[in-house]
Amino acid sequence: MPTINEKISEEIRAQAKKLLAEGTVAAVIGYASGSLPMTVKPLVVRRPEDCGKLLWNTFCVLNLANFLPEVLKSVEPPRGPRDPKPEGPLPKVAIMATGCWSRNIVVQIQEHQVERERVVVMGVGSRGMVSRRKVEALFAGREILAVEELDHDLIVRGSGFEEKINRWSVVRDNCQTCTHPDPLLVDVRIGEPVSDRKNPNPFKQVDELEAKSAAERWGWFTSEFATCIRCYACRNACPLCYCPTCFVDDAKPQWVGKSLDATDTGLFHVMRAYHCAGRCTDCGACESVCPMGINMRLLTKKLNKDVLNLYGIEAGMQPDSPLPLTTYKINDPQKFIVTEAGAGKEGE
Ligand code: SF4
Numbered sequence: 001m002p003t004i005n006e007k008i009s010e011e012i013r014a015q016a017k018k019l020l021a022e023g024t025v026a027a028v029i030g031y032a033s034g035s036l037p038m039t040v041k042p043l044v045v046r047r048p049e050d051c052g053k054l055l056w057n058t059f060c061v062l063n064l065a066n067f068l069p070e071v072l073k074s075v076e077p078p079r080g081p082r083d084p085k086p087e088g089p090l091p092k093v094a095i096m097a098t099g100c101w102s103r104n105i106v107v108q109i110q111e112h113q114v115e116r117e118r119v120v121v122m123g124v125g126s127r128g129m130v131s132r133r134k135v136e137a138l139f140a141g142r143e144i145l146a147v148e149e150l151d152h153d154l155i156v157r158g159s160g161f162e163e164k165i166n167r168w169s170v171v172r173d174n175c176q177t178c179t180h181p182d183p184l185l186v187d188v189r190i191g192e193p194v195s196d197r198k199n200p201n202p203f204k205q206v207d208e209l210e211a212k213s214a215a216e217r218w219g220w221f222t223s224e225f226a227t228c229i230r231c232y233a234c235r236n237a238c239p240l241c242y243c244p245t246c247f248v249d250d251a252k253p254q255w256v257g258k259s260l261d262a263t264d265t266g267l268f269h270v271m272r273a274y275h276c277a278g279r280c281t282d283c284g285a286c287e288s289v290c291p292m293g294i295n296m297r298l299l300t301k302k303l304n305k306d307v308l309n310l311y312g313i314e315a316g317m318q319p320d321s322p323l324p325l326t327t328y329k330i331n332d333p334q335k336f337i338v339t340e341a342g343a344g345k346e347g348e
């Protein structure tokens, strides 16, 4: 009997083929099998006959929204930088999206990176994605050659061993604390919808860090980022990091040094986290791709908590509202910036 994800894969292939064959979309963004166990790779399909390569499994940790603006550009008729936009509707692109990725698409729409009418969201309710790192940690010292996915378990095989492990026990931390696993935008529903998850405290990890003293928090920060090799995979995997020139690549002015010095590295991470404030959907792609196993996501999660507490907003959940940090009201409290005359000491 096929598993839940095998059935979802079949549906994705059939729907993608239909959308391409009838000309509704010019491309479909999905996943294909990776070259190593527990990996997948992004795949852009442009012909109905290639849809058989598409798949869905528990290792789909890359956020496909990251590729959407570029793929949309790739299906537009060629034109020079000064040529006007062609008349009439431009071709559409279909993309698979779970809860958090669909919210990234909403943010991209709010930030005018993507036009809603050009996107066909193939929505998949997420059951949580597995952390390859967690599985490897369970089998430390033994090489994993293949992993078979069942609905609730994984069968891990290597040279001379075969073991069954519970799937949820190795699901990524961000998926385990996710409260909105079903896509917010759905044009083509794949599989069954899933309900919001009740989680008494999705910010438990942040609370634990906040409860520490300043010295302990500094200790966590310096040791967590000590092994960062500045490869920028975390930035490159994020669908919100689309700046034509990132501040770390700027030379004039040079905002942050390019060395592996702890100050430069720490500054990069703090600045990137602030750039994602009010926009991050805790998709976990940044953490999943880090070759050094660094938990930089805790910084963005902390800012997600602050934005929720200050503005009552979770990124991508209110498509018709302006983004919290790109708008203001004249009567916003700004006690930390200005003080009314006679209202206290400056800066209080
Ligand atoms: S870190 Fe900041 S400047 Fe760099 S790509 Fe991301 S949002 Fe843009």
Ligand code: SF4
Residues within 6 Å of the ligand: 063, 104, 237, 238, 239, 240, 276, 279, 280, 281, 282, 283, 284, 285, 286, 287, 297, 300
């Ligand atoms: S900062 Fe990380 S968790 Fe947040 S949206 Fe970007 S890739 Fe996802």
Ligand code: SF4
Residues within 6 Å of the ligand: 227, 228, 229, 230, 231, 232, 233, 234, 235, 289, 290, 291, 292, 293, 294, 296
């Ligand atoms: S992916 Fe990891 S090693 Fe690379 S820059 Fe980000 S935190 Fe550093």
